[in-house]
Structure formats: C-alpha cells, structure tokens
Amino acid sequence: METAQAPVVAVGPLGDGPVQIACPKCHQTVLSKVDYSSGLLTYLFCGGLFFCGFVLGCCLIPFCVDRLKDAKHTCPTCKTVLGVYKRL
Ligand SMILES: [Zn+2]
Structure with a gap:
C-alpha cells in the first residue's frame, strides 16, 4: 500500500x-x-464497511484516508476559510 504522497x-x-x-x-x-x-x-x-468489516476493524480505515475527506482551504496568512472541497 502506498502512503507517501x-x-x-x-x-x-x-x-x-x-x-x-x-x-x-x-x-x-x-x-x-x-x-x-x-x-x-x-x-x-464507514457505514458500509461497518456492516461487513466490523470484526476486522475495517470501519476505521476511512478516517485514515485523506482522499475520502472534505478538504478545507484556509489562508495561511490570515486564517480565513477560502473554501471547502466536498466529495459529494
Ligand atoms: Zn488571507
């Protein structure tokens, strides 16, 4: 599995x-x-995996995958929220 990005x-x-x-x-x-x-x-x-992979702990995986998460863009200078990229 590749984790470096x-x-x-x-x-x-x-x-x-x-x-x-x-x-x-x-x-x-x-x-x-x-x-x-x-x-x-x-x-x-997570919900989908919860039903088929709870025993294996697979339901925790999505929380480690940034690709599945919303990306909030903020200004590094003044901390203003510039926008949010949503997956859905
Ligand atoms: Zn700014």
Whole structure:
C-alpha cells in the first residue's frame, strides 16, 4: 500500500490539494492550507464497511484516508476559510 504522497500544487478550482488562490481578506495570492475533515462520504464509506468489516476493524480505515475527506482551504496568512472541497 502506498502512503507517501507528493505535494500537489495546482492553480484552479479548489480540489483536495493546496491551490494558489487570491485571499479576499488580505488581498494576496497565497497557497491555501488544506485541512481534511471527515465528510459525509467518509461516514457513508464507514457505514458500509461497518456492516461487513466490523470484526476486522475495517470501519476505521476511512478516517485514515485523506482522499475520502472534505478538504478545507484556509489562508495561511490570515486564517480565513477560502473554501471547502466536498466529495459529494
Ligand atoms: Zn488571507
């Protein structure tokens, strides 16, 4: 299983990685800071696994997988929330 992930720098719509974006508050072009939170899809995924993999503890896996989580972009300078990328 591959866990290492190269930082992704992209310019454009919010995705699940840091993007260059103009902060509306401090009026600078910043590289957004991304925080991952467990979103709806994570819980759905967990719920599905809960029924078939509870004994094996598989239901905890989604909470370790950033790819399944919502990505919240914040300005590294003023901490303003710039946007949230949702999976659903
Ligand atoms: Zn800012």
